[in-house]
Amino acid sequence: MPLNISERRAHRLSELLLRLHHGSREIGATHFKGWALEQTRAEIPFDRALWAMGAERELVIHGVHLQNLPPHFMENYERFKHHDRILAAVLQHPRRAFFIDEVYAPGEREQMEMVKQHSRRFDIEYAVVVAMKEPVTGLFNVVSLYRGASASPFEAQERLLLELLIPHLVESADLNRLRMVQHRLPPPRTAACGNALCDDQGVLHQAEPRFTERLRAEWPEWSGAQLPTPLVEALLNRRARRFIGQRITVQRQTLDDIHHLTAREAGPVDHLSQREDEVARLLADGASYKTIARRLAISASTVNKHAHAIYAKLGLKNKTELAKELRGDEGEA
Structure with a gap:
């Protein structure tokens, strides 16, 4: 039976999505996942959470954020991750959220009990889990929300909300991390x-x-x-x-x-040597042969030779054409 979200809840979800995308530009990368999960908690209450990144083919988890969980939570999990039906299910069905009891067949009670025993050590009784996966690389993000034994189970509508949220959680986190790296490096x-x-x-x-x-x-x-x-x-x-x-x-x-x-x-400019590339960019900026020679600590005649080689390789005649060629190399999608 299809689930409907109330108009009020739809407005709250819209506001949450806006906060996530604004936060991706404002919140530091080391704090973003925790902050984003706290925003999510306002719509889907939970006691603990996990946000993991990894690669499906190698089943390698290379980044984990734990919310109200100790570090040894993952140490215990590593012992049986290859038998984890929940992870297998969410990776097989990206953007579809699962409850723990849904993914184990009747004959897999032993595996399910292993997962539940692990979970109960950390006061986890209920879980809803969802993933996003990049089809070519197999890179994935998994978000698990947990509740303790004293809480109520997750409801179907909360599962739907998590399915709607996961693309935005992942996209905002990806943008946040890339912005952090790009901010600290030359463009x-x-x-x-x-x-x-x-x-x-x-x-x-x-x-x-x-x-x-x-x-x-x-x-x-x-x-x-x-x-x-x-x-x-x-x-x-x-x-x-x-x-x-x-x-x-x-x-x-x-x-x-x-x-x-x-x-x-790749374009023709990529086949210039490193020195030719340096000379070409200075020429395109309007620098004279003498200025370039002084900047690069070479003779003006050497600059002249490089300029002739550049124009020949690129099929150009002057600085104006060179500047246009380099602009095309630098920004046209």
């Missing part, structure tokens, strides 16, 4: 790109749809959270700042232990 020279975050092993922690689209253009068979081997070798093993493929260019910037990657379509 990439191109705006027409897809963004992603990965670790030193080349495992994606977050990826925009445009980023995965760009990578699939270069490697049509690629999927999963592990970056393609050529990217890992160039950007992480050799620590290159830029990978130039047949169809795409990927740039890397590093902040602490996370790498910010930007991927875009």
